[in-house]
Amino acid sequence: MTVYARVAGGLVAELVEIEAEGPPLAELFHPDFVATMVALPEGSEVAEGWTWDGEAFAPPPPPEPVAPVVPAxxxxxxxxxxxxxxxxxxxxxxxxxxxxxxxxxxxxxxxxxxxxxxxxxxxxxxxxxxxxxxxxxxxxxxxxxxxxxxxxxxxxxxxxxxx
Structure with a gap:
């Protein structure tokens, strides 16, 4: 099984799994869609929301802490x-x-x-x-x-x- 990350705007929008014995990616999807796909290295732990800089994937930064609202x-x-x-x-x-x-x-x-x-x-x-x-x-x-x-x-x- 090969896993691809569909990248949109530098972020992993979704992960797509393709059977290794199946048809090539280009035969399964439109060329515009295929152009957004990046094959993941086997065993990688990339998830939706990770970033892609054209060379490597990185997890998203931790969310900014939300300051508590001081009650009046x-x-x-x-x-x-x-x-x-x-x-x-x-x-x-x-x-x-x-x-x-x-x-x-x-x-x-x-x-x-x-x-x-x-x-x-x-x-x-x-x-x-x-x-x-x-x-x-x-x-x-x-x-x-x-x-x-x-x-x-x-x-x-x-x-x-x-x-």
Whole structure:
């Protein structure tokens, strides 16, 4: 059995197997079709999607990783679970925040650096928010205070959306 790769635009479009004892390729197909065929070396592992540069076959490059979409909002529960998973707060702090509205120490330290009126508003907002917006100023304050980086905040939101 002889295997041919039909090449279109430098890519293997399909593989065609022809019986070795059968008629020649030129008798089976139209000359234009035959002109697109390249005989594969016996035992080669060429597959559809491989490239052909006129001399050699090569596998396609690996697909580009798809960047996860950062959700615009997450729930408070998701936020607390993600903060624990990201080791920003402890499980005990998350439980206390979930049950009595306490502000975890690392986050409270960020709020403590704000002017008094803003610190109070930040604490109340954090303790009572139902949804957390990625663009919320409290997230910005946590980034500005270097509790998390922009990328870490994005990662926490992506993780939170799965929880």
């Amino acid at each position: 909002t997450i729930s408070r529960r998701q936020m607390l679970l993600a903060l624990v998973a990201g080791e920003v707060i402890t499980a005990a702090e998350a439980w206390e925040a979930a049950t009595v509205g306490a502000v975890p120490a690392a986050i409270d330290a960020v709020f403590a650096a704000l002017p008094d009126a803003d610190a109070l508003a930040a604490r109340i907002t954090f303790a009572t928010m139902i949804e957390v917006e990625r663009a919320h100023p409290l997230i910005g304050a946590m980034i500005a205070a270097e509790l998390v980086t922009e990328a870490e905040a994005d990662s926490l939101f992506v993780l939170a959306a799965t929880l």
